[in-house]
Amino acid sequence: MTGEVKRAIFLDRDGTLIEEVNFLHRVEDLRFFPFTEEAVSILKNAGFLLIVVTNQSGVGRGMFSADIVVQIHEAIQRRLDEKIDRFYFCTHLPEEGCECRKPNVGMIEQAKEDFSIDLENSWIIGDKRLDMELGFNAGINTCLVLTGYGNVEVHKLKRKPDLIAENLLEAARKIIWWNS
Ligand SMILES: [Mg+2]
Numbered sequence: 001m002t003g004e005v006k007r008a009i010f011l012d013r014d015g016t017l018i019e020e021v022n023f024l025h026r027v028e029d030l031r032f033f034p035f036t037e038e039a040v041s042i043l044k045n046a047g048f049l050l051i052v053v054t055n056q057s058g059v060g061r062g063m064f065s066a067d068i069v070v071q072i073h074e075a076i077q078r079r080l081d082e083k084i085d086r087f088y089f090c091t092h093l094p095e096e097g098c099e100c101r102k103p104n105v106g107m108i109e110q111a112k113e114d115f116s117i118d119l120e121n122s123w124i125i126g127d128k129r130l131d132m133e134l135g136f137n138a139g140i141n142t143c144l145v146l147t148g149y150g151n152v153e154v155h156k157l158k159r160k161p162d163l164i165a166e167n168l169l170e171a172a173r174k175i176i177w178w179n180s
Protein backbone atom coordinates (compact mmCIF):
# COMPACT_ATOMS: atom_id res chain seq x y z
CA MET A 1 0.00 0.00 0.00
CA THR A 2 1.30 3.44 -0.83
CA GLY A 3 1.12 6.19 1.76
CA GLU A 4 -0.79 9.40 1.46
CA VAL A 5 0.81 12.05 -0.76
CA LYS A 6 0.92 15.36 1.08
CA ARG A 7 1.38 18.99 0.23
CA ALA A 8 4.18 20.76 2.00
CA ILE A 9 5.21 24.27 2.86
CA PHE A 10 8.97 24.56 2.68
CA LEU A 11 9.98 27.34 5.01
CA ASP A 12 13.17 29.29 4.91
CA ARG A 13 14.33 29.87 8.48
CA ASP A 14 16.30 33.11 8.87
CA GLY A 15 14.38 36.22 7.90
CA THR A 16 11.23 34.21 7.21
CA LEU A 17 10.27 32.00 10.16
CA ILE A 18 12.47 33.88 12.63
CA GLU A 19 14.22 37.22 12.54
CA GLU A 20 17.38 37.49 10.51
CA VAL A 21 20.50 37.37 12.67
CA ASN A 22 23.70 37.11 10.69
CA PHE A 23 25.08 33.59 11.30
CA LEU A 24 22.72 32.90 14.21
CA HIS A 25 24.65 30.63 16.56
CA ARG A 26 23.26 31.16 20.06
CA VAL A 27 19.83 30.08 21.26
CA GLU A 28 19.66 33.35 23.26
CA ASP A 29 19.75 35.34 20.02
CA LEU A 30 16.74 33.52 18.57
CA ARG A 31 13.93 36.03 17.89
CA PHE A 32 10.49 35.12 16.63
CA PHE A 33 8.31 37.53 14.74
CA PRO A 34 5.13 38.46 16.61
CA PHE A 35 3.17 36.61 13.90
CA THR A 36 5.27 33.45 13.57
CA GLU A 37 3.09 31.23 15.76
CA GLU A 38 -0.17 32.31 14.16
CA ALA A 39 1.20 31.84 10.64
CA VAL A 40 2.52 28.38 11.45
CA SER A 41 -0.81 27.40 13.00
CA ILE A 42 -2.76 28.56 9.94
CA LEU A 43 -0.58 26.49 7.59
CA LYS A 44 -0.57 23.46 9.87
CA ASN A 45 -4.35 23.55 10.30
CA ALA A 46 -4.74 23.68 6.51
CA GLY A 47 -3.07 20.27 6.38
CA PHE A 48 0.34 21.20 5.01
CA LEU A 49 3.49 19.47 6.11
CA LEU A 50 5.83 22.14 7.47
CA ILE A 51 9.44 21.62 6.47
CA VAL A 52 12.26 24.03 7.20
CA VAL A 53 15.07 24.20 4.63
CA THR A 54 18.02 26.37 5.63
CA ASN A 55 21.56 27.04 4.45
CA GLN A 56 23.90 27.08 7.44
CA SER A 57 27.33 27.55 5.91
CA GLY A 58 28.53 28.95 9.25
CA VAL A 59 29.08 25.29 10.15
CA GLY A 60 31.23 24.68 7.09
CA ARG A 61 33.12 27.88 7.82
CA GLY A 62 33.92 26.57 11.32
CA MET A 63 32.02 29.43 13.00
CA PHE A 64 29.72 27.13 14.98
CA SER A 65 28.88 23.45 15.19
CA ALA A 66 26.01 21.49 13.71
CA ASP A 67 24.99 20.77 17.34
CA ILE A 68 24.23 24.46 17.80
CA VAL A 69 22.01 24.41 14.72
CA VAL A 70 20.13 21.44 16.16
CA GLN A 71 19.75 23.22 19.52
CA ILE A 72 18.30 26.26 17.77
CA HIS A 73 15.86 24.02 15.91
CA GLU A 74 14.83 22.37 19.17
CA ALA A 75 14.17 25.81 20.65
CA ILE A 76 12.05 26.73 17.62
CA GLN A 77 10.09 23.51 18.03
CA ARG A 78 9.40 24.19 21.70
CA ARG A 79 8.06 27.64 20.89
CA LEU A 80 5.95 26.32 18.00
CA ASP A 81 4.54 23.34 19.92
CA GLU A 82 6.41 20.87 17.69
CA LYS A 83 4.48 21.96 14.59
CA ILE A 84 7.49 21.71 12.26
CA ASP A 85 7.59 18.26 10.68
CA ARG A 86 11.30 18.29 9.84
CA PHE A 87 14.29 20.60 9.65
CA TYR A 88 16.82 20.10 6.87
CA PHE A 89 19.99 22.14 6.82
CA CYS A 90 22.98 22.40 4.54
CA THR A 91 26.31 23.00 6.28
CA HIS A 92 28.42 23.35 3.15
CA LEU A 93 30.19 26.34 1.69
CA PRO A 94 28.92 27.76 -1.60
CA GLU A 95 32.15 26.76 -3.37
CA GLU A 96 31.78 23.11 -2.33
CA GLY A 97 29.09 22.68 -4.96
CA CYS A 98 26.94 20.31 -2.90
CA GLU A 99 23.48 19.19 -3.96
CA CYS A 100 21.78 20.46 -0.80
CA ARG A 101 22.72 24.14 -0.64
CA LYS A 102 19.80 26.27 -1.82
CA PRO A 103 19.02 26.97 -4.66
CA ASN A 104 20.01 23.35 -5.35
CA VAL A 105 17.17 20.95 -4.72
CA GLY A 106 18.86 18.31 -2.53
CA MET A 107 16.92 19.12 0.64
CA ILE A 108 13.60 19.14 -1.21
CA GLU A 109 14.42 15.86 -2.94
CA GLN A 110 15.29 14.34 0.42
CA ALA A 111 12.03 15.60 1.95
CA LYS A 112 10.07 14.27 -1.00
CA GLU A 113 11.58 10.86 -0.39
CA ASP A 114 11.05 11.03 3.39
CA PHE A 115 7.42 12.21 3.28
CA SER A 116 6.14 11.43 -0.26
CA ILE A 117 5.32 15.04 -1.06
CA ASP A 118 3.13 16.35 -3.86
CA LEU A 119 5.60 18.96 -5.10
CA GLU A 120 3.27 20.51 -7.65
CA ASN A 121 0.94 21.63 -4.87
CA SER A 122 3.68 22.58 -2.44
CA TRP A 123 5.27 25.96 -1.72
CA ILE A 124 8.51 27.57 -0.69
CA ILE A 125 8.28 30.69 1.45
CA GLY A 126 11.51 32.64 1.76
CA ASP A 127 13.10 36.08 1.88
CA LYS A 128 15.84 35.59 -0.71
CA ARG A 129 16.16 35.16 -4.42
CA LEU A 130 17.85 31.83 -3.83
CA ASP A 131 14.70 30.58 -2.07
CA MET A 132 12.64 31.52 -5.11
CA GLU A 133 15.18 29.87 -7.40
CA LEU A 134 14.99 26.76 -5.25
CA GLY A 135 11.26 26.76 -5.88
CA PHE A 136 11.70 27.20 -9.63
CA ASN A 137 14.33 24.44 -9.72
CA ALA A 138 12.16 22.03 -7.71
CA GLY A 139 8.92 22.80 -9.55
CA ILE A 140 7.05 24.08 -6.50
CA ASN A 141 5.11 27.30 -5.97
CA THR A 142 7.02 30.32 -4.73
CA CYS A 143 6.25 33.06 -2.21
CA LEU A 144 8.70 35.84 -1.35
CA VAL A 145 8.29 37.58 2.00
CA LEU A 146 9.54 41.13 2.51
CA THR A 147 10.93 40.48 6.00
CA GLY A 148 14.63 39.63 6.49
CA TYR A 149 16.41 40.48 3.24
CA GLY A 150 13.15 40.41 1.30
CA ASN A 151 12.94 44.16 0.75
CA VAL A 152 16.34 44.12 -0.96
CA GLU A 153 16.07 40.75 -2.63
CA VAL A 154 12.76 41.61 -4.30
CA HIS A 155 14.75 43.88 -6.63
CA LYS A 156 17.16 41.08 -7.57
CA LEU A 157 14.52 38.71 -8.89
CA LYS A 158 14.91 37.68 -12.52
CA ARG A 159 11.64 35.81 -12.52
CA LYS A 160 8.53 36.74 -10.59
CA PRO A 161 7.46 34.46 -7.76
CA ASP A 162 3.85 33.29 -7.62
CA LEU A 163 3.21 35.47 -4.58
CA ILE A 164 4.85 38.33 -2.72
CA ALA A 165 3.75 38.90 0.88
CA GLU A 166 4.65 41.40 3.58
CA ASN A 167 5.55 38.61 5.97
CA LEU A 168 4.92 34.98 6.87
CA LEU A 169 1.42 35.64 8.20
CA GLU A 170 0.30 37.35 5.01
CA ALA A 171 1.98 34.55 3.04
CA ALA A 172 0.02 31.94 5.01
CA ARG A 173 -3.28 33.74 4.40
CA LYS A 174 -2.58 34.20 0.67
CA ILE A 175 -1.59 30.57 0.22
CA ILE A 176 -4.74 29.36 1.98
CA TRP A 177 -6.79 31.66 -0.23
CA TRP A 178 -4.91 30.46 -3.33
CA ASN A 179 -5.70 26.85 -2.46
CA SER A 180 -9.36 27.41 -1.56
MG1 LIG B 1 16.36 33.70 4.75
Ligand SMILES: [Zn+2]
Nearest residue numbers: 090098100101
Ligand atom coordinates in the same frame (compact mmCIF):
# COMPACT_ATOMS: atom_id res chain seq x y z
ZN1 LIG C 1 25.03 21.18 1.24
